[in-house]
Every structure is written in C-alpha cells, then in structure tokens.
Amino acid sequence: REWCVALPKVELHAHLNGSVRDSTLLELAKQLSDKGLIVFEDVKGVIMKNGRSLQECFRLFELYHILTTDHDTVARITKEVVEDFAAENVVYLEIRTTPKNNEAKGMTKRSYMNAVIKGLKTVEAVEVMLFDSNLRTDKTLTSTPMSELGGDTRKKKIYVRLLLSIDRRETTLAALDTVNLAMELKDQGVIGIDLSGNPVVGEWETYLPALEHAKELGIPITIHCGEVANRKEIQAVLDFCPQRLGHVCCLNDDEWKKLKSSMIPVEICLTSNVMTGGAPSLELHHFADLYNAKHPVSLCTDDSGLFSTSLSNEYYLVASTFGLGKAELFQLAQDAVEFVFAGDEVKKSLREVFKRAEKELK
Ligand code: 5GP
Numbered sequence: 206r207e208w209c210v211a212l213p214k215v216e217l218h219a220h221l222n223g224s225v226r227d228s229t230l231l232e233l234a235k236q237l238s239d240k241g242l243i244v245f246e247d248v249k250g251v252i253m254k255n256g257r258s259l260q261e262c263f264r265l266f267e268l269y270h271i272l273t274t275d276h277d278t279v280a281r282i283t284k285e286v287v288e289d290f291a292a293e294n295v296v297y298l299e300i301r302t303t304p305k306n307n308e309a310k311g312m313t314k315r316s317y318m319n320a321v322i323k324g325l326k327t328v329e330a331v332e333v334m335l336f337d338s339n340l341r342t343d344k345t346l347t348s349t350p351m352s353e354l355g356g357d358t359r360k361k362k363i364y365v366r367l368l369l370s371i372d373r374r375e376t377t378l379a380a381l382d383t384v385n386l387a388m389e390l391k392d393q394g395v396i397g398i399d400l401s402g403n404p405v406v407g408e409w410e411t412y413l414p415a416l417e418h419a420k421e422l423g424i425p426i427t428i429h430c431g432e433v434a435n436r437k438e439i440q441a442v443l444d445f446c447p448q449r450l451g452h453v454c455c456l457n458d459d460e461w462k463k464l465k466s467s468m469i470p471v472e473i474c475l476t477s478n479v480m481t482g483g484a485p486s487l488e489l490h491h492f493a494d495l496y497n498a499k500h501p502v503s504l505c506t507d508d509s510g511l512f513s514t515s516l517s518n519e520y521y522l523v524a525s526t527f528g529l530g531k532a533e534l535f536q537l538a539q540d541a542v543e544f545v546f547a548g549d550e551v552k553k554s555l556r557e558v559f560k561r562a563e564k565e566l567k
Pocket of ligand 1: 220221222223266301302303304370372401402403404429432477507508
C-alpha cells in the first residue's frame with residue numbers, strides 16, 4: 206500500500222463534490238443544523254453509511270449540494286480536494302464539476318466556476334500548476350528530484366485542470382451555456398467537457414447539440430458511458446467518439462468490440478462500479494478484459510469521498526485482485542499521461558516525472 210502511495214499518479218475522473226472529505230461534510234452539516242436547516246443526526250447517518258446503490262448516490266449528491274453550494278464553501282472544498290490528491294502523490298489531476306446556477310445564493314455558473322478557481326489559487330500545501338504559462342515561468346519542474354514531488358518535506362507540485370460537467374438533468378440551452386463557459390475559461394485551467402449525472406434521467410438528443418458544439422470548438426470531451434444498459438445511448442456515445450469514456454460497465458458483445466476497435470481510453474473506477482452495481486465484483490470487473498486486450502485504460506477514483514477510496518487504493522486493489530506487480534502498476538500509472546487533456550508541454554513534464562520516479566520505485 207505504501208508503494209502505491211509513493212507511486213506518482215494521474216487522476217482523470219474525479220467529481221469535485223464526490224471527493225469532499227467526510228470531516229468537512231460533517232462540519233458543514235453541523236453548521237446547517239445549528240441554523241435549524243437540517244437535522245444533524247439524520248444527515249450524519251447518511252454521510253457515514255457505507256455501500257450505496259447508484260440511485261442512492263444521486264440522492265446523496267442532492268444533500269452534498271445543499272451542504273456545499275455557496276461560493277466560500279465551493280472554494281474551500283476545491284482547495285481541500287487538491288490537497289488530498291497531492292498528499293497521495295497525484296501529480297496531475299483533472300477535477301470535473303457541474304457549474305451551477307443557484308438564485309437563492311446569488312450564484313451563476315460563472316460565479317460558481319470563479320469560486321472553484323479561487324479555491325485552486327488558495328492551495329498552500331502544494332504548488333498548483335494551473336496554467337500552461339506556469340510552464341514557461343517554472344524552470345525547476347523538470348529538474349525537481351522525485352523526492353520533492355513525492356516526499357513530504359518540501360512543497361510538492363501538482364498540475365490541476367478542470368472539466369466542466371453537463372448534468373443529464375439540464376436542458377439543451379443550459380448544456381450549451383456550460384460549453385460556452387468552458388471556452389471562456391480556457392485560459393483559467395478549464396480544458397474539457399464531461400457528460401454525467403443520473404444515467405436513468407434525460408435523453409442523449411438533449412445534450413448532443415452542446416457536445417457537438419464543444420467538438421466544433423475543439424474542446425476535448427469525456428462521457429459517462431454504459432452505467433446502465435441503455436443500448437441506444439451506448440451506441441450513440443460510441444458513434445460520437447469522444448476523447449475518453451468513463452465506466453463502460455453494461456456493454457454487450459457488439460458494443461464491446463466497437464469500443465476495443467475504437468481505442469478510446471477508458472477511465473476505470475473499480476470501487477465505484479462495484480459499490481453501485483456496475484460490476485458484479487472486483488474479480489469480475491471489466492478492467493481485466495480491457496487490460497488484457499491492451500486497451501488504453503486509466504485507474505480513477507470517481508468519488509473518493511462518497512466511496513471512501515483514494516487513487517492509491519485503486520492501484521492497490523488492482524494489484525491485490527488481478528496480481529499486477531510493481532512494474533505493471535508503474536506502467537499503468539505512466540500510460541495515463543498519454544490520455545490527459547492538457548497539452549504536449551504538460552505531457553512532456555509528466556513523462557519526466559515518471560522517468561525520475563522509475564529509478565526510485567521499480
Ligand atoms: P459536482 O459536479 O457537483 O462537483 O459533483 C457531483 C456530481 O457529479 C453529481 O451530482 C453527478 O451529476 C456527477 N457524478 C458523480 N459521480 C457520478 C457517477 O458515478 N456517475 C454519474 N453519471 N455522475 C456522477
């Protein structure tokens with residue numbers, strides 16, 4: 206397990222509100238309960254409960270959003286989430302989050318994102334590399350020894366990029382707003398679009414115009430695919446050919462073949478899929494099939510808070526379940542560099558990070 210923590214890692218599928226520390230959620234719940242807005246004991250039970258069905262997760266997100274959706278709290282949770290990933294040697298992190306309009310809180314999608322970006326800028330525990338311009342000013346990264354990136358005595362560095370999520374509950378217009386916002390914020394760390402939200406809600410045709418708009422604008426896209434067996438939508442998603450796919454749980458034989466010939470990288474979320482029933486067990490998870498077929502895959506947490514996991518733990522689970530050794534785990538972590546949405550300069554720096562780490566870890 207310690208080795209998995211020391212391993213530099215790339216996280217490509219982490220939802221902001223699903224990655225919040227339990228302690229922060231409990232603190233926020235206590236504050237709302239003191240104001241008489243919720244009953245703390247009820248909420249505590251829900252937050253601390255283990256094992257959740259997919260539909261329970263989406264009900265839980267309703268609660269999380271009540272607790273976290275004001276500007277200051279959004280900034281706070283963003284800061285903490287980055288610090289938590291950096292603490293376990295994640296060297297590149299794509300955080301995805303749904304920009305939210307909330308009139309009661311004076312919040313627009315834009316002001317929500319401003320709060321997220323503010324949160325990134327207040328991180329102190331690690332150095333956040335948010336802009337490509339960091340690369341020009343930062344001459345030290347490629348010469349920084351691994352012990353600084355991976356050790357805990359000096360300030361670590363982490364690349365952070367943002368993906369804006371379209372929630373399946375949204376209208377076409379709201380989804381288009383999110384894509385336009387991503388374009389507006391492309392110099393502020395936003396580099397992609399995600400489609401997520403409750404998979405039994407909404408229709409593909411509703412988001413398609415926004416996804417096509419993103420494609421025309423050249424914004425990379427990742428899509429939650431096959432969390433439920435919606436044949437029509439799985440086909441449509443595979444035909445759309447996004448840059449990456451999340452989950453790919455409920456594919457039939459034909460879809461499986463189509464996925465494999467597409468070579469679209471898949472964000473694998475082991476714990477999440479097993480907990481929500483997308484995979485029958487760790488042992489029977491489709492990771493093994495994709496890995497053996499040499500399909501591009503990357504291990505991810507999905508919702509480290511909600512599912513009480515960490516990226517290091519996901520690597521450990523792969524080792525303990527499928528018998529991968531250190532060299533194979535290292536390769537798996539390193540391969541993920543090629544699937545990041547950030548540009549070539551960032552990839553180049555990340556390849557250096559892995560090259561240096563190889564000597565210490567293999
Ligand atoms: P947020 O976007 O509010 O920062 O993060 C929480 C949101 O991410 C949820 O409301 C939901 O829309 C999305 N999300 C988190 N985990 C999952 C998941 O496992 N599957 C899907 N489809 N959406 C998810």
